[in-house]
Amino acid sequence: MNKTSIILPSLFISLLIAISPVGAAIHAVENFNLDKIESSSDTDETSEEIREGFRLSKKGLHEQAFKMFTAAAKRGELNAYLAIAVMHREGRGTPKNLKLAKENFKKAADKGSRQAGEELVLLRFASPDNPKDFDDARTQLEGFARRGMAAAQLRLGLAHLSGYGYPADATKAIKYLTQAAQSSGPFQSDAAFVLGQLYRDGDPKTKVKPDMKLAESWLKKAAEAKHPGAMRALGEFYLSADPARQNFSKARDWFSRLNQLGDSYGLYYLGQIHENGWGTVKSQETALDYYRQGAKQKVPPAIYRLATFHEHGLGGLKKDKGKALALYRHGAELEHAVCMYNLSVMLDTMDEKPKHKAEVLLWLLRSAGAGLVEAEYQIGVRYQQGNGVQQDLVAAAAWFDRAARNSHAQAQLQLGGMYEKGQGVSRDLSAARRLFELSAKGGNLGGRIKYAEVLANGVGGKQDLIEAYIHAHNATQLVSRNSPAAKLAIKVRDDLYVAMSPEQLTEGKKRLAAGQKPKP
Numbered sequence: 001m002n003k004t005s006i007i008l009p010s011l012f013i014s015l016l017i018a019i020s021p022v023g024a025a026i027h028a029v030e031n032f033n034l035d036k037i038e039s040s041s042d043t044d045e046t047s048e049e050i051r052e053g054f055r056l057s058k059k060g061l062h063e064q065a066f067k068m069f070t071a072a073a074k075r076g077e078l079n080a081y082l083a084i085a086v087m088h089r090e091g092r093g094t095p096k097n098l099k100l101a102k103e104n105f106k107k108a109a110d111k112g113s114r115q116a117g118e119e120l121v122l123l124r125f126a127s128p129d130n131p132k133d134f135d136d137a138r139t140q141l142e143g144f145a146r147r148g149m150a151a152a153q154l155r156l157g158l159a160h161l162s163g164y165g166y167p168a169d170a171t172k173a174i175k176y177l178t179q180a181a182q183s184s185g186p187f188q189s190d191a192a193f194v195l196g197q198l199y200r201d202g203d204p205k206t207k208v209k210p211d212m213k214l215a216e217s218w219l220k221k222a223a224e225a226k227h228p229g230a231m232r233a234l235g236e237f238y239l240s241a242d243p244a245r246q247n248f249s250k251a252r253d254w255f256s257r258l259n260q261l262g263d264s265y266g267l268y269y270l271g272q273i274h275e276n277g278w279g280t281v282k283s284q285e286t287a288l289d290y291y292r293q294g295a296k297q298k299v300p301p302a303i304y305r306l307a308t309f310h311e312h313g314l315g316g317l318k319k320d321k322g323k324a325l326a327l328y329r330h331g332a333e334l335e336h337a338v339c340m341y342n343l344s345v346m347l348d349t350m351d352e353k354p355k356h357k358a359e360v361l362l363w364l365l366r367s368a369g370a371g372l373v374e375a376e377y378q379i380g381v382r383y384q385q386g387n388g389v390q391q392d393l394v395a396a397a398a399w400f401d402r403a404a405r406n407s408h409a410q411a412q413l414q415l416g417g418m419y420e421k422g423q424g425v426s427r428d429l430s431a432a433r434r435l436f437e438l439s440a441k442g443g444n445l446g447g448r449i450k451y452a453e454v455l456a457n458g459v460g461g462k463q464d465l466i467e468a469y470i471h472a473h474n475a476t477q478l479v480s481r482n483s484p485a486a487k488l489a490i491k492v493r494d495d496l497y498v499a500m501s502p503e504q505l506t507e508g509k510k511r512l513a514a515g516q517k518p519k520p
C-alpha cells in the first residue's frame with residue numbers, strides 16, 4: 001500500500017460535501033414539520049401533552065416528545081396525529097416508518113386536516129403501497145399542481161426529471177420546476193436550486209444541455225432566498241476555472257453570507273480562498289484560522305484540511321502526527337471519505353501496526369463505500385498482495401474492476417495484467433488490451449508501456465507497430481531517463497526500432513516530428 005495520505009485538489013473537496021443530486025430529492029419534499037404544526041395550533045384547544053411535546057422536541061428530547069404526542073393521540077387529538085406522522089416520517093424520536101406516518105396522516109385527514117390529506121398524497125406518491133396506490137396519488141398530485149401547490153409542482157418536476165413514475169421528460173420537468181420556482185412559498189428556493197443545478201451540469205438522460213447563464217440566474221434566485229445549498233453552489237460556480245464564470249469576489253461574498261446565515265461550510269470555503277489566494281493574498285495562516293473555526297463546528301472538509309495542516313506542518317504549525325491522526329479520525333467518524341482513507345494510511349504506518357490491522361481495512365472499506373476510488377484500488381492491492389488480509393486474487397480483481405470502472409488508470413493496468421495472465425479472472429487477451437489502452441489514455445506510464453507492448457505483439461487484437469512506437473517513445477519522455485520505468489520504455493522503443501520496416505519507422509518518426517500523440 002502506498003504510504004502517502006491524500007491531499008486533494010481544492011475544488012475536488014467540494015465533491016465530498018453532501019449536496020443531494022437532483023434525482024435524490026424525490027423523496028425529500030416535505031409539506032410541513034413540527035414547527036409548522038405548532039404555529040398553526042389553537043393554543044386554547046391544545047392539551048398540555050401536546051404543548052410539552054413541542055417543548056421537548058425543541059430541546060432535542062425527541063423520544064420523550066414522541067411519548068407525549070402518543071398519549072395525546074389516545075384521546076384522538078388532531079395535532080397529536082400530525083406530530084406522530086411527522087416523527088415517523090423523519091425517524092425522529094422513533095424509528096423511521098413511512099407506513100405508520102401514512103396511517104397517522106390518514107387519521108388527521110379524517111379529522112378534517114387539509115394539510116394532512118396533502119401530505120398523505122405526497123407520501124403515497126413517494127412510497128406507494130401498491131401500483132393502484134401510486135396511480136391514485138399521481139392523479140391527485142397532478143391536480144394539486146394545477147391548483148398551484150408548489151410542493152406538488154416540485155415533486156412532479158423531480159419525478160419527470162429522474163424518470164420516477166413517468167418517462168424522463170426535460171420539458172415537463174422544467175415546466176413544473178419553473179412553476180414552483182416562481183411561487184411565493186417555501187418551495188420556491190428548492191425548485192430554483194434544482195433548476196440551477198440542472199442547467200449547470202446538464203442532464204444526458206433528458207438531453208438538457210448546460211447553460212451557464214440560466215444556471216447562474218436560477219442559483220442566484222435561490223441563494224438570494226437564503227437557500228444554503230444554492231449559496232454554496234453559487235460560490236463554487238464563481239470559483240470555476242472558466243474565465244467566463246470565475247469571479248473570486250462574488251464567491252467570497254456568497255461564502256461569507258453562507259457563514260453569516262449559520263451554515264459553517266462557509267468557513268471551509270473561506271479557508272480555501274485564503275489558502276489558494278483566490279482573489280486575495282495567499283495566507284495559510286488565515287486559512288488555518290478558518291479551518292479551526294470550521295472544525296469546531298464539525299464541518300468535515302474543514303476538519304480534513306486542519307488535519308493535513310498538522311500532518312505536513314502548514315500554516316506555521318509544527319508537524320504533529322498525533323493531532324493529525326485525531327483529526328482524521330474525527331472526520332472519518334463524520335463520514336468524510338478522504339479522512340477515512342488518510343486515517344487508514346496513518347494507522348498502517350504506525351509502530352503499533354499489528355494492533356491496528358483490522359481497523360486499517362475497516363476504514364479503507366468505509367472510504368471506498370463513500371466513493372473514494374483510490375480506496376477501491378488500494379483494497380485491490382491488499383487482496384492481490386495478501387497485505388493485512390488473506391491473499392485472494394478473485395477479490396483483488398473485483399476491487400480493481402470497481403476502481404477501473406471509475407477511471408483509475410493504475411487499477412486498469414493491474415486488472416489488465418490479471419486478464420493477460422488469467423489471475424483471479426478467466427484469461428482474456430482482448431479485455432487485457434482494452435484495459436491497457438484505457439490506462440495509457442489515462443496518462444499512466446506503466447499503461448503506456450504495456451499498451452505499446454501489446455500493440456507491437458498483436459496481443460488481443462491487430463498488430464500496429466507504428467502506434468506502438470509512438471506510445472513507447474512518448475513514455476520515454478515522461479520520467480527521468482535513469483529511472484527503471486524510462487529504461488523499460490526505451491527498451492520497448494528500441495526493440496520496435498529493430499522490428500519496424502524502414503517505411504514504418506519513417507512514418508513513426510514523421511508523426512512524432514509533427515507532434516502527433518497516440519490515437520485517441
